[in-house]
């Protein structure tokens with residue numbers, strides 16, 4: 001198991017929370033069953049799930065994209081979300097409550113924030129969320145998607161590093177009205193809100209956390 005996961009779990013526990021690290025492939029059904037069951041056994045139930053694992057697909061041009069690339073990106077990004085929902089919903093419906101949060105992307109709202117495979121996968125996540133909200137009609141279970149804009153993480157680090165090397169990092173994130181990229185904790189805040197009872201009437205939504213990027217039609221950068 002990666003030391004990063006173990007350290008993250010340890011830091012949650014030392015801050016007074018509860019955590020248990022498990023290595024699992026989000027797109028593998030038996031792995032998902034194993035970690036959902038382990039969570040239920042260890043913590044006495046499942047109250048919520050955050051289906052956040054994803055891959056970028058590498059932003060290949062259309063003519064270079066292979067079927068294998070497509071299946072890998074859609075496999076992790078949509079099958080992973082589907083399995084997380086499928087195997088936690090029975091726990092939620094039994095107890096009459098539960099919250100599901102899935103990470104989509106601004107790439108699922110508009111073109112040009114990823115390759116075709118990535119964008120299709122994130123449109124898929126939004127559709128899974130909206131459709132599931134109605135499949136869970138009357139169950140008391142809520143489901144929402146977060147659509148992050150540009151956030152500095154492992155996925156985007158190469159682009160940030162290239163910009164730093166070229167001395168152009170001050171241009172990153174300039175096309176949204178906050179004129180900056182986002183930080184992971186700004187997505188985590190939304191996830192925590194949506195998983196909590198504070199979001200008790202928020203359901204079936206794809207909420208952009210993107211500095212305002214997706215609010216606009218194309219526009220000309222002011223000089």
Ligand SMILES: NC(=O)c1ccc[n+]([C@@H]2O[C@H](COP(=O)([O-])OP(=O)(O)OC[C@H]3O[C@@H](n4cnc5c(N)ncnc54)[C@H](O)[C@@H]3O)[C@@H](O)[C@H]2O)c1
Nearest residue numbers: 025026027052053054076103105148149150151153154155
């Ligand atoms: N960084 C951004 O700008 C941005 C923007 C929009 C959406 N997103 C989405 O945010 C989510 C988190 O990505 P991130 O930006 O933190 O990137 P990241 O690469 O740092 O994190 C993604 C995580 O998913 C895990 N993962 C990938 N495939 C997996 C699999 N099959 N099983 C289990 N885990 C797997 C990776 O190990 C990694 O820890 C993703 O769904 C991504 O598409 C990111």
